[in-house]
Amino acid sequence: MSLISVHIKMALKNGKSQNKCRTALWPFFAFCFLIAFGFPSMAQAQLSNILKAHGFTDPPAGGETAQNPKTLPPLLQGVGIDQELNRHIPLGLVFRDETGKLVHLSDYFGTKPVILSLVYFNCPQLCPMVEDGLLASLRDLKFNVGDQFNVLTVSFDPTDTPSVAYAKRAVYLGMYNRKGAGEGWHFLTGPEVSIKALTRAVGFRYNYDKQTGQYAHATAIMVLTPHGKLSRYFYGIHYPAGTLRLALVEASHNKIGSPVDAILLFCCRYDPLTGKYSLIVSRALFIGGLITVISLGALLLVMVRSGRHAHA
Numbered sequence: 001m002s003l004i005s006v007h008i009k010m011a012l013k014n015g016k017s018q019n020k021c022r023t024a025l026w027p028f029f030a031f032c033f034l035i036a037f038g039f040p041s042m043a044q045a046q047l048s049n050i051l052k053a054h055g056f057t058d059p060p061a062g063g064e065t066a067q068n069p070k071t072l073p074p075l076l077q078g079v080g081i082d083q084e085l086n087r088h089i090p091l092g093l094v095f096r097d098e099t100g101k102l103v104h105l106s107d108y109f110g111t112k113p114v115i116l117s118l119v120y121f122n123c124p125q126l127c128p129m130v131e132d133g134l135l136a137s138l139r140d141l142k143f144n145v146g147d148q149f150n151v152l153t154v155s156f157d158p159t160d161t162p163s164v165a166y167a168k169r170a171v172y173l174g175m176y177n178r179k180g181a182g183e184g185w186h187f188l189t190g191p192e193v194s195i196k197a198l199t200r201a202v203g204f205r206y207n208y209d210k211q212t213g214q215y216a217h218a219t220a221i222m223v224l225t226p227h228g229k230l231s232r233y234f235y236g237i238h239y240p241a242g243t244l245r246l247a248l249v250e251a252s253h254n255k256i257g258s259p260v261d262a263i264l265l266f267c268c269r270y271d272p273l274t275g276k277y278s279l280i281v282s283r284a285l286f287i288g289g290l291i292t293v294i295s296l297g298a299l300l301l302v303m304v305r306s307g308r309h310a311h312a
Contacts, residue, residue: 075207075216082203083233086256089201091228095154095190098169100162105152105198108186109228113149113251115244116222118204120157120215121164121187126237130219133237135172140241145176146184149248153185156199156206157215158192165189202230223247225254232257 091106108114117134119127131153138145145151153172155165165187173181199206206217221239223232231251234244250257 075209077207078205079207079216079218080203080205081218081220081233081235082205083259084201084203084230085233085259087201087230089224089228089230090197093190093194093197095188095194096162096165098162098166098187103186103188105228108150108152109224109226111226112184113226113231113248114224114228115149115151115248116202116224117151117153118156118199118202119153120155121160121168122157123215126217126219129237130221131168131172133239134221135175137239137241137244138176141245143245143248144178144180144184146180146182148252149184151185152188154188154190154195154198156195156204156217158190158195160189162189223251223257225251225256227254229254229256231255233259 089105091104091109093105095103095105097103115134117130119130121127134151138151143149153168169185169187173185176185198204202222204217204220206215208215218235219237220233220235222230223234223244225231232247234247247257
């Protein structure tokens with residue numbers, strides 16, 4: 001039985017006495033404080049369900065480095081996403097589209113703003129979450145891909161192939177399910193020289209782990225003007241449709257947005273043998289856990305007060 005469950009039962013059992021209720025509630029709020037500020041191992045166990053909801057099989061491991069995002073392992077040194085607002089990306093870079101055809105980035109610019117997402121197609125966890133989050137936002141938008149804007153999903157893994165890109169694109173176009181989207185949403189692969197030039201231009205910094213064959217990277221999407229200038233960054237894996245719509249409108253008028261707070265989600269060292277990550281650093285998950293605990297506390301107070309009124 002969890003610590004939270006014990007104190008809920010204690011509080012309800014002693015609902016007739018206000019003092020006893022307060023006595024029973026003090027340990028609960030102390031526990032909330034530990035989650036919010038200490039993040040000890042017991043708190044991590046209580047947050048395991050939140051992590052599992054995001055597809056993780058275990059709470060973050062790795063001791064102090066997993067608990068303190070300021071202390072990063074060597075693989076995450078230098079990893080991040082800088083906001084290179086108002087910077088032109090090199091539109092002359094050569095990639096291959098999902099059919100294997102050689103294309104230039106300029107083929108997708110000129111008249112409409114563009115949403116850019118950088119992923120790699122064999123990523124076991126975070127990259128699908130980026131694309132799923134983007135898809136959810138696109139489905140909430142009244143704007144249509146291929147009509148008011150285009151979307152480019154570009155792999156930063158030079159070993160990814162057009163055939164894999166084709167399969168990924170088919171899945172997401174099928175889920176998006178809007179007429180004409182195939183003309184505006186493309187999945188690109190390319191040589192390392194083009195990948196490096198593009199990721200450097202947008203401030204996307206990542207590392208490759210030769211031991212696991214995986215990449216340590218952060219997550220974000222970018223909105224660019226029709227002429228290829230970086231206009232807005234959206235960090236994490238959830239992108240509010242209303243804010244994204246506004247960013248597209250501004251970018252369509254060649255306006256450049258302001259820098260936003262960087263809430264980074266890092267992916268590092270996925271172990272295919274255990275199905276676990278050795279490090280996930282996420283302020284977003286921390287905030288989600290804190291909100292969950294606060295909600296439980298509010299629910300508990302409501303239940304206790306209801307009990308008092310029932311006995312009055």
